[in-house]
Amino acid sequence: MPHFTIEYSANLDGLVDMGATVELVRKAAVETGIFPLGGIRVRAVRCEHYAIADGRKTYGFLDMVLRLGEGRDLATRKQAGEHIFKALSAHLDPVFANSKFALSFDMQINDKETSWKRNNIHDALKVETVNG
Numbered sequence: 001m002p003h004f005t006i007e008y009s010a011n012l013d014g015l016v017d018m019g020a021t022v023e024l025v026r027k028a029a030v031e032t033g034i035f036p037l038g039g040i041r042v043r044a045v046r047c048e049h050y051a052i053a054d055g056r057k058t059y060g061f062l063d064m065v066l067r068l069g070e071g072r073d074l075a076t077r078k079q080a081g082e083h084i085f086k087a088l089s090a091h092l093d094p095v096f097a098n099s100k101f102a103l104s105f106d107m108q109i110n111d112k113e114t115s116w117k118r119n120n121i122h123d124a125l126k127v128e129t130v131n132g
Helices: 018-032 074-091 093-098 121-131
Strands: 003-009 041-047 060-068 101-109
Touching (some): 018 041, 093 101
Antiparallel strands (some): 003 060
């Protein structure tokens, strides 16, 4: 893990390149140095139906949640989160400048006792590093 899920209002189409956004978040996560490369996932989910504040359709949002495993102290999580949020926020500056927009980012820690995973990407990256 870490798994980032971005939900965003459909009215951001044309304003935000979501492909570039998920790649920016992935790179920022790598830059923190605290996440295993093979565990990073960033996905974006377009929300067709949404209601914001007083219901104006011109308001937009992007909400990102990071689910991560246990084992990192608060200071480390905060430092990583601030780095990622700063990069994402700067990327979205044009949206703030040209529309009414809400950006949020939260971290959630998964309880290892109730979180199951199967992943062979870690092994593939090790082989590529050795053979690379």
